Amino acid sequence: MTTRSIVPLRRMSSAQRVPVILLVSARCLPYSATWRGGLPLQYRGLSGDPDPRPSPNPNALPDPPEGDDATQQSFRAKWGPTLFKMFESAATTFASIAILGLVGYSYTRYYKHMVLQKIDNAFKPGDPYLELAGVGEDESSSAVHWVTRAEQDQIDAIISGQDQGHYFLLIGEKGTGKSSMIIEAMKKVGGDGISMFDAHGDLEIFRIRLGRALDFEFHEDNIGSLFSIRGPRDASALLDVERALNKFEKVALKRRNEGGRPLIIIINAMHLIRDDDDGQDLLELIQQRAEMWCATNLATVVLNSDDYWVYERLKQHATRMELLPVLDLTKDKAMTALANYRQRLTGQRPPHNILEEIYDRVGGRLAFLTRVAKADDMLATCDEICEKEKTWFLNQCWILGEEMDDDVMDQQKYASAAMVLAKALVEKEKDMELTYDPSRGYILPEIPLHEARYIMTRADFIKSYDQINVFTINSKAMVRADSVPMQRAFREICSQEGFDKHLEATLDRISAIESLGRTRELTIKDLWNKGRYSISMNSAAGQPLRNITFEVAARPEDTEDD
Incomplete structure (x- = not known):
C-alpha cells in the first residue's frame, strides 16, 4: 500500500473517515471477497493505483453448457497436457529404475566373475611365497639347496600333485627343515597350482593372510558398499574364512572339470593358532574342507606344525590325513651337509674330526648346522648354542628351593615338574644300552606321554613345554628333549652338586604350602570359670x-x- 497523498485521519471529519477506512480495508481483502449482500467489493487505490486484476474481455463468449461437445473439448484442452506429463514422468522413472537395475545386475555378475578370475590367477606359476623366500627369476639370488633329505621325494610328489586323495600334516621340531623342503618342492614346479601362507593366532590376521594368498578381497572392494552406511566389518573372521574357501572351491571345481590337477593349499606354522575355542573352530573348519577336497580330488591341503597338539586335535576327526614326521639329520647326512655348505661359503672343506666334533655338540638340527657353517669359529659357535639352550631352560624352569615365597608357588609347580621330567630323562639315558650310534648319531632317551604325565603328576604342563621348545612330543607320542644341546643341558644341570637335595627341598616346600592351604585354623575362647x-x-x-x-x-x- 502506497502512502502518497495520505491525510491524517485526525484532521478529517467523521463523515470523511468512513470511506477512507473502507477503501483501506478493501485493498487488504482477497479478490473473491464479497459483501454480505452478494455484491463484489470494488478495488480502488488510495491515490489512483491501477487495479492489478485482469479486466474481463468484453468479446469473450460465455462458457458452453455442460454435456455437449464443446465441454468435452474444453476438458481435453485443459487436462490433456497434464495427463501426458504424468505418463512421461512415469515412463522416465520406470526407465531409470530399469537401467539402474540392469547396471547393478551386470556389475554383480561382472564382480563375481572377476572374483573367481582373481582366485584362479593366484594359482598360476609364480607364488608370492617363493618371492619372499628369495626364489625368483634370478637364480643367483635364490637359496641353494644344500642338503637332500629322505622326506624330500615324498613332499615333491605331494606338491606336484602326484600323491592325491589325502591331506598331509608335517610335524617336527623347530629348525628341522620342514618349510625349506616345501619351498624347494614349490620351486621345482614353479609354484604352479600352489598357494602358501603362514597361520596366525589372531583370526583377523589369519583371514587377511588367507585372502592375500587367494587374492580374495572378501567383497570389501565391492562398489555396492558405497550405497549403504555400515561398519568396517559385517561378519566374523571365521565366516570370512568360510566365504573365501567357498570361492576357492568353485575355482577348484572348474579346474577339475577342465582336466587339471588338484590345487595345493599350504598352511605354514599351524602351531601358532591358539588352542582355544576360536582356534579349535578354525582347525575344524580347515579339516572339514581338507577331508572333502581330497576325497573328490579338488585340492590337497598341506599343514605344517612344530607342536604335537595340532596333530592331537586333528586326529580326533581324521580319516584321510597322513602324518609326515620330520626329524633331525642323521650323523652322516649332517656331516655331509655341513661340509658342503661350508665349502660353498668359504671354499674350504672342514676336516672330518672337526665335523664329527660339531655333530657331537649340536646334533643334526639344520638350524644349528646353518648357524655353525656361517661362523668363523665353528666350535665356539657350537658352545654358544649349547649355552643358550641351557640358559633358556633355566630361565623358564629353574627352581627356588626351600626359601621360596608363597606367591610363586604356581610358577614353581610348573618349573619343578619340568625339572623332575628332565631328571627322569637323564636317568633313562643312563639305563639305555645304546645312546650313540656311529652312523646314526645320537639316540635321545624317550618316555611315553602318559608316563611323562605320571612322573610330573600333572597332565597339563607338557603341552606348554612343547610350545617353549624345552621338551618335544614326536608323532609317536614319545617325550624327549627338544634337541641334542637341550639334552646336554639336562645332563649338566642334574649332575650339579646338591641338585637332588635342592629339588627335594623345592618339592617339600610346595607340599607344605599346599598343606597350609588345605589347613583350617580352629580358635577356642570363652573358657573361663572352668569352662x-x-x-x-x-x-x-x-x-x-x-x-x-x-x-x-x-x-x-x-x-x-x-
Whole structure:
C-alpha cells in the first residue's frame, strides 16, 4: 500500500473517515471477497493505483453448457497436457529404475566373475611365497639347496600333485627343515597350482593372510558398499574364512572339470593358532574342507606344525590325513651337509674330526648346522648354542628351593615338574644300552606321554613345554628333549652338586604350602570359670571313635595357692 497523498485521519471529519477506512480495508481483502449482500467489493487505490486484476474481455463468449461437445473439448484442452506429463514422468522413472537395475545386475555378475578370475590367477606359476623366500627369476639370488633329505621325494610328489586323495600334516621340531623342503618342492614346479601362507593366532590376521594368498578381497572392494552406511566389518573372521574357501572351491571345481590337477593349499606354522575355542573352530573348519577336497580330488591341503597338539586335535576327526614326521639329520647326512655348505661359503672343506666334533655338540638340527657353517669359529659357535639352550631352560624352569615365597608357588609347580621330567630323562639315558650310534648319531632317551604325565603328576604342563621348545612330543607320542644341546643341558644341570637335595627341598616346600592351604585354623575362647569344649570324632559310617575335651589348664600360681 502506497502512502502518497495520505491525510491524517485526525484532521478529517467523521463523515470523511468512513470511506477512507473502507477503501483501506478493501485493498487488504482477497479478490473473491464479497459483501454480505452478494455484491463484489470494488478495488480502488488510495491515490489512483491501477487495479492489478485482469479486466474481463468484453468479446469473450460465455462458457458452453455442460454435456455437449464443446465441454468435452474444453476438458481435453485443459487436462490433456497434464495427463501426458504424468505418463512421461512415469515412463522416465520406470526407465531409470530399469537401467539402474540392469547396471547393478551386470556389475554383480561382472564382480563375481572377476572374483573367481582373481582366485584362479593366484594359482598360476609364480607364488608370492617363493618371492619372499628369495626364489625368483634370478637364480643367483635364490637359496641353494644344500642338503637332500629322505622326506624330500615324498613332499615333491605331494606338491606336484602326484600323491592325491589325502591331506598331509608335517610335524617336527623347530629348525628341522620342514618349510625349506616345501619351498624347494614349490620351486621345482614353479609354484604352479600352489598357494602358501603362514597361520596366525589372531583370526583377523589369519583371514587377511588367507585372502592375500587367494587374492580374495572378501567383497570389501565391492562398489555396492558405497550405497549403504555400515561398519568396517559385517561378519566374523571365521565366516570370512568360510566365504573365501567357498570361492576357492568353485575355482577348484572348474579346474577339475577342465582336466587339471588338484590345487595345493599350504598352511605354514599351524602351531601358532591358539588352542582355544576360536582356534579349535578354525582347525575344524580347515579339516572339514581338507577331508572333502581330497576325497573328490579338488585340492590337497598341506599343514605344517612344530607342536604335537595340532596333530592331537586333528586326529580326533581324521580319516584321510597322513602324518609326515620330520626329524633331525642323521650323523652322516649332517656331516655331509655341513661340509658342503661350508665349502660353498668359504671354499674350504672342514676336516672330518672337526665335523664329527660339531655333530657331537649340536646334533643334526639344520638350524644349528646353518648357524655353525656361517661362523668363523665353528666350535665356539657350537658352545654358544649349547649355552643358550641351557640358559633358556633355566630361565623358564629353574627352581627356588626351600626359601621360596608363597606367591610363586604356581610358577614353581610348573618349573619343578619340568625339572623332575628332565631328571627322569637323564636317568633313562643312563639305563639305555645304546645312546650313540656311529652312523646314526645320537639316540635321545624317550618316555611315553602318559608316563611323562605320571612322573610330573600333572597332565597339563607338557603341552606348554612343547610350545617353549624345552621338551618335544614326536608323532609317536614319545617325550624327549627338544634337541641334542637341550639334552646336554639336562645332563649338566642334574649332575650339579646338591641338585637332588635342592629339588627335594623345592618339592617339600610346595607340599607344605599346599598343606597350609588345605589347613583350617580352629580358635577356642570363652573358657573361663572352668569352662570346657567336648568334641566327638566319628567314622564315615557314623561309629564314634573318640572324644576330645578342651579346658583351661591350671596355672602354676593357682596350684601353689591351693
